[in-house]
Amino acid sequence: MLPSQQFPAPTSGRDGAMAALRAGTAAQHDRIEALLGLGGPFGHAHYGRVLQGFFTFLAGWEKLVAAALPQRLLGWAGGQRSGRVADDLHMLGLEAPTAGAQLPAIHGPAQALGSLYVLEGSALGGQVISRHLRDQLGIEPHSGGAYFHGEGAATGARWRDFRATVEAELAGDDRALAQAVDAAARTFEALLATFQDRLHERAAA
Template identity: 35%
Template sequence: MTAAPDARSALRAATTPDHERVDAAFGAFDLTTREGYAAFLLGQAHAFLPIEAAIVAADPRDLLPDWPARRRGERLREDLSALGFPAPPTGDWAPFRHRADILGAIYVLEGSRLGGRMLARSVPADLPRSFIDTSDSVRWRYLIEVLDKLLVTDDQHTLAIDAARRAFALFEAGALRQKRTKAFG
């Protein structure tokens, strides 16, 4: 009998195809131009803002005490405003019913923070980067510890994975929406 994978491994393995689709969708944006970067941020906002709002409504501080410091929605709105674009409406994200699905969604948002570090290198220095240039490996490691401590059953893994997949799907839809507007630089 083999041991069940830890939460991070289970999430990563189950959502790799979702993650790859999102990376491919956002990879079409030219971050070296103002227009392409703005389109990228708008695509991010269509997913990030409703997911973060739902997490805030669930108040995950009992799971992740540093959650308020992890929030980046306002940074995203500020970067869009500096580029001359209003943030899209927050939209709806189904309320969370379990601690595990909150953590699955946070896993995706925090993973996007890690990816932002590499993407920020492509963005010209004169453009606002406070949303994507906020990587924090210490906080990522702490999140992984929390996931592994609180998500220990197969049912918890399933709930977290389902929430992460829904989050990835919303990010992919946000990117595709911006591509359809032909405003991706």
């Protein structure tokens, strides 16, 4: 598990908690997109390694988030992320590895929401990736593309609900917001560390 560390980040929510999270993690967001390389052409082998990286990360991360959230917010710890990745790996005949992930430390609801910001936000990009999978590799949600398809047409509504939850829980509480931004940045760093071990050719580039 990655130790807690401080990242440069806004500590005031004057412009909104979501704006602070976005500004505080912009650099890491760009780095993970470049490393995953799913915005352009990619092949089956690369896609399989990406899925395996997500599975190793999510299998442990989901438990950390669930343990850190209070009962009233546990609905956000639900979802079926790791299960969907496992199904995709099975459909593609690939191993579902359980070791090799780096995980961020997550303690308390503010840090859990900050970490969730990373994965909930990635679901929006997953809608674009889902179309790439269909067009480039012929992979549909039922044939190995369930994870990135996610909630499908309901993804936008889920994101709006999450944004409302974040603002209600964090806006106006600078200490909690700073914890959330730090946790989001550490989650990005953990994902980067996890994928750098699997996507050697991208990491080297």
